[in-house]
Amino acid sequence: MTRVTATYEIESPAGIARGAEAIAGEQSTGTFGNVPLETDALRARHGARIEELTVTGTSDRPALPCRTTGDSYERGVARISWPIENFGTQLPTLLATVAGNLFELADLSAVRLTDLDLPKVFAATNPGPQFGARGTKQAIGGHDGPLIGTIIKPCVGLTPEATAELVREMAEAGIDFIKDDELQANGPHNPLAARVAAVQRVLNDHEDKTGRRVIYAYNITDEIDQMWRNLDLLAEHGAFCPMVCVNAVGLSGLRAVRERSPFMIHGHRAGWGLYSRSPDIGISFQVWQKLWRLAGADHLHVNGLASKFTEEDRIVASSARSVQAPVFTDGGPEYVAMPVYSSAQTIWQIAPAQAVLGNDDFIYCAGGGIQGHPDGPGAGVTALRQAADAARDGIPVDRYADTHRALRVAMETYKRPILGEIPLD
């Protein structure tokens, strides 16, 4: 029977074998009382199964507050599988199963869902990305190299007209991609309808004059019905990229947008730290990105290398790689999405960002890294492209800068950040 396998890092005062049993029981047929209908046949068909247990250590105190106590707390990795017969291929109940009430179990003093192996049968009811990197680049008439992008700043407070003026400046600087901040959706001071009209007027004009198409990701995050109206609004003005804060609208919200969207979907993971920050509780990006891709995200944020956030560079690298990896364990469509690097990015991180992936199918967003260039934002964008070209051709950025002025000035302007260790995949 086709099964789904989830990997957990757990800790238990009763030992990880007992901790894993608690998950398997609670999240499938198990009950804590005496239930005559829980027959052996039913358990065999619907029970979750412990596939693998690996002890990694013990501690003399629990990682998280825990009703059950013990002399020591064993830590390790548990792989547990479920028959898809239990939930079919719908993602919400899959989520309520592999990431459901298990986080509260008294037999666990730590529990993180770290991976999820899904079979290709999930493709039958989950559409996946409509565009991916190839479709995204085709939508702007083809493109070499990574997409160089930026984010409207300040995050909130600009009028639609002021936003459009910034967009004009950035389009003239040669940018490929611009996005709303996640804080800027449809507030009264900058209504989405007015912003789409003002910004798209600038970008449509720009395309008419130069033949260059710029992607603007409009933050359409809202209730479902309103997001659908927002898609219509984008279409009316010739816009073609909605942005959705996936944690704010939920997995079903993202999927609802995918159902009605003729456009590439820019997936923003605002609130991400809640899932990732603690080593003792949470859900890894490896898991979420699969679900978001199945639900239809074309672009997914992964933070930046040496960003302002606390996530380690090895995690950022692993996240970026994960969205380009096949989504299923047994073949089927790959549902590859496009990673988006963002936050405190300058010319210094573009070569490692590219090296992590081994390709140019990513979006690289910079703010100060473009606007802070002494020769203006046009030179800022050019410098980033030059850094990407150098990386693609395997030329050290310092040497390439000898013959490329914008890059040289950028190197003199921006401080070289110290990157964390990034293991080879």
Add this chain to the structure above:
Amino acid sequence: MTRVTATYEIESPAGIARGAEAIAGEQSTGTFGNVPLETDALRARHGARIEELTVTGTSDRPALPCRTTGDSYERGVARISWPIENFGTQLPTLLATVAGNLFELADLSAVRLTDLDLPKVFAATNPGPQFGARGTKQAIGGHDGPLIGTIIKPCVGLTPEATAELVREMAEAGIDFIKDDELQANGPHNPLAARVAAVQRVLNDHEDKTGRRVIYAYNITDEIDQMWRNLDLLAEHGAFCPMVCVNAVGLSGLRAVRERSPFMIHGHRAGWGLYSRSPDIGISFQVWQKLWRLAGADHLHVNGLASKFTEEDRIVASSARSVQAPVFTDGGPEYVAMPVYSSAQTIWQIAPAQAVLGNDDFIYCAGGGIQGHPDGPGAGVTALRQAADAARDGIPVDRYADTHRALRVAMETYKRPILGEIPLD
């Protein structure tokens, strides 16, 4: 200007004042670079404001892994406010603001969102519960005392027919409320359509024969379009209570159900421990329950006192009270929901469950606590009602049992659990 105020428990290597500034900046107008458009006027109008800071302690090590390090880590409470001008009254962007990228800030070594003060202007676009406790009780023709409920077990694996047989037994036992397990939605072995048909046939017959109406909460959790079709399915068969796993479909998913639902919505919080378990990162129930009520949940799970889960009884009590408290800080509709106690509940916890609230407007779900009664499930339900009656009349359960046989047998059968301390509110 109308503002929203969020309360955080934070820890920072740079002191909580700096930690709070990082949140206020990152989540409103702040940028980490040089942005000419971030004027003083814009900051005054759209900036988040630190309203209050309270230091509660220091530690020599960070609670969570943190890129920024310090000699000590100051801990405390920060109250931060935002003008609603930034996001209007839509909940998804409110969530992306008060629970957005702040969890990842390198200046914070712990951050929990513990409360959210919302003004009544949010009522304009957020419908709130359609039924609440009063509407729920009216829907079954009026009811005295708490609703006595149960959950179909085993959680998964039964056929629709076997489910209906259990339902018949429980209806004959006099139960008020039955629910699907959160793991049982629309899996191939027990499709929702077949289950609704089989179960509702039993309950409609029961009503015709006895005049008693039993609420069955069908787990309609799924993608948005399917949840809407599921509502139609319920209507066709005379069912009148959908259950939604709110974390599985997201806030917008819940709201989408509310938009189309003529029925009371049973809100299940499977996955809850992810938000609540760590003292160092998360979002409290105080916050989530307000958002879920605004989005339209009529019933909300709060665990049970002395349950099988690790949550402390004082938290369970505070959660139960919170869903009956007014949702806004400045009047307006109260949007009161109905708390649902569940998990390892027997006759012993019903008096404290009632005392916590000071009323009978709750659902009390028991499994083994009903089925394990030596005189059968009918006596099990009766015993729970007797315990509730005793509590309402201020009579000690032991004394009441002298004259009420079902209760006495239950007292002899179920072990008295040890309750945690529950502070008076």
